[in-house]
Amino acid sequence: MGHADGASKMLHLNLLPAEILHHIFAGLEPRDLGRLPRTCRFLHTFVKGNQKLCKDVYLNALDPPADAELDWEKEIHDYVRLSLLCTSSNVDEKTDELPFVYDTVNRLLKNASSTGEAQNEAGTHAASRNAAFLARAFREEPARLAFLCRSFIFERARSEVRPIRIPEKPKEAHQQSAKLHCLYGRPILNCGRTRSSRVYPYACSKVYDLRQYTPRTKWGPFMDDDTDRVDWEKVEAILIVLGSNIRSQNLTAKVFSNLWERPFVGSWAGSYVPAPNRGIQDLDLKDPYGVAGTWLRVVCFIDYNDFFGYNFPLDDQMPREVPRPALDVGEATRLIVMKIHVTDVQPPGEQDGKDLPVVHFEGISRSIDDSWDENANSDLRAVKGTVRLTKEGEVRWTTFSIFSGHARWRSEGIQIGGVGSARGVVGHWFDTDYDPHGPCGPSAYFKVSDRAPNPKGDDQQISFHDFLPIMDFEADLGSDEDDEDFVVGEWGEDEEDEEMDVENDREALAQDLAALASADAEIIDMLLNGHHVIGE
Structure with a gap:
């Protein structure tokens, strides 16, 4: 019985060290990271305001920006919001969101950088994950x-x-x-x-x-x-x-x-x-x-x-x-x-x-x-x-x-x-x-x-x-x-x-x-x- 109780405790995420939780959640897609705080109070507290976690998720999905002092939580939030907005079935009714779309697209392109690959045979046009996401x-x-x-x-x-x-x-x-x-x-x-x-x-x-x-x-x-x-x-x-x-x-x-x-x-x-x-x-x-x-x-x-x-x-x-x-x-x-x-x-x-x-x-x-x-x-x-x-x-x-x-x-x-x-x-x-x-x-x-x-x-x-x-x-x-x-x-x-x-x-x-x-x-x-x- 004691052995079973110990195994049960080990299955709870809230018992894991913060470093391990960070390592696990850093591999999430940005949209999934946004869903995580809605599961329980503990994860809401862990994710909200966690700039380091948001930064790692951002860098897994997008280009490393020249500006290292971004509001990473906002960047992730806007990334997900833009994606959902553009794929919405009633996007034609949301033209009033143009200022947000304009600001977010410009920001993503401003923060774009080369992936190290080229998009043309001559090798003169750099590829970018930010640009690929927008496409x-x-x-x-x-x-x-x-x-x-x-x-x-x-x-x-x-x-x-x-x-x-x-x-x-x-x-x-x-x-x-x-x-x-x-x-x-x-x-x-x-x-x-x-x-x-x-x-x-x-x-x-x-x-x-x-x-x-x-x-x-x-x-x-x-x-x-x-x-x-x-x-x-x-x-x-x-x-x-x-x-x-x-x-x-x-x-x-x-x-x-x-x-x-x-x-x-x-x-x-x-x-x-x-x-x-x-x-x-x-x-x-x-x-x-x-x-x-x-x-x-x-x-x-x-x-x-x-x-x-x-x-x-x-x-x-x-x-x-x-x-x-x-x-x-x-x-x-x-x-x-x-x-x-x-x-x-x-x-x-x-x-x-x-x-x-x-x-x-x-x-x-x-x-x-x-x-x-x-x-x-x-x-x-x-x-x-x-x-x-x-x-x-x-x-x-x-x-x-x-x-x-x-x-x-x-x-x-x-x-x-x-x-x-x-x-x-x-x-x-x-x-x-x-x-x-x-x-x-x-x-x-x-x-x-x-x-x-x-x-x-x-x-x-x-x-x-x-x-x-x-x-x-x-x-x-x-x-x-x-x-x-x-x-x-x-x-x-x-x-x-x-x-x-x-x-x-x-x-x-x-x-x-x-x-x-x-x-x-x-x-x-x-x-x-x-x-x-x-x-x-």
Whole structure:
């Protein structure tokens, strides 16, 4: 009898030392840890306020953050709450939770760090458990519609606002939802499952409306108040327009699908992983942004007659607070390789964020699809620009494209995810003299390798080696598991849609790049001087 009583006592958790209990409970999933305090008073007391236990559970599920002084109990609580919220059967009724979702997603990405693995074959895009969790949380369409599709663009597409008026001041909910969509990274092109729910025409309306380009916005994706705060609805519109064109042009190389098809990939600071054997110059050691290397740029534009007619219609008396009509006239797409290096590092200016310096760069660019001479195939000093922080801590890129020794085009953009993110830079391009008649349009660029031109001048060229990271045109758009849930709702490929006949363009571009890989000097020269067009 005494032996039985002793065995019974040994089965009670409350008789175990605290160290052993900690070791047992540290292996729980975050949601299970949340259930534990509800079992009995003893476990409630043991778990509540136990920061060390919450920290260990957090680190088992998520990335180790740079900040070691987090409120670990709150982090675990919010992690579980976000997961339950996004998978709720009535998540569409919980749109008022947007501020919580916005704060938690931003915090998880701010605290993201590399797992030591890569998400692409080149090894330049770090994997993150935080980003992977967010991708799972927003895998189902109802969660995306509830929190990522609440901006003014989506309101227009859903015809929720009558009469249509642009808010005098940007609504916080619009901005929060738009930023979440930008961090999500995979452009959502439909707010429903029919042709009429396409978002692209309304995004085009915002991107090509010259009234959005003012001295107070620096003609970039900033608020119209001269504060340099990011206008995330502008960034969202750019992503939608570029994403639609990337899709319609069948740009299916892994260099695109790795970033434009996978949720939350590269949307956190430091997610670009530099090559360990890259050539490092003295100035690179002072550059916190990781500027030096080869970048792939995507630029879109509409025919100038369409652009002018849209912005300057006859008898135009449209009030500024009324958005211009939806725009769907077809665009041209250009792909440009930029190879840049650091030329100077200066202290931040009065209007800059003070935490990091201003980095100046120069380099060369070449179009890989068309002879857009004034922007891509110019002289060997074809690109220059700066990178700096804004006062709110965002990374602002300014570039100039040179033609015959003079700056012809300018761009202003924001690096999504922060310093050193693999997601890259998104913004506007426009005339360097701010021509009030345009043209202007959307642009994005992201780093594909660490190959940079030698500042001493003996490597001022773009060779076929610089194209190798972008020469896979056999990849599918996203993984098989992504396709199941994403294609219909977001890309709008419902039964009414006609198939877009761009096979000839895709095959021609693939042939050009395959020929480039053969390293035949004449073929390389032919391609670099623009003998392929991605048409409208």
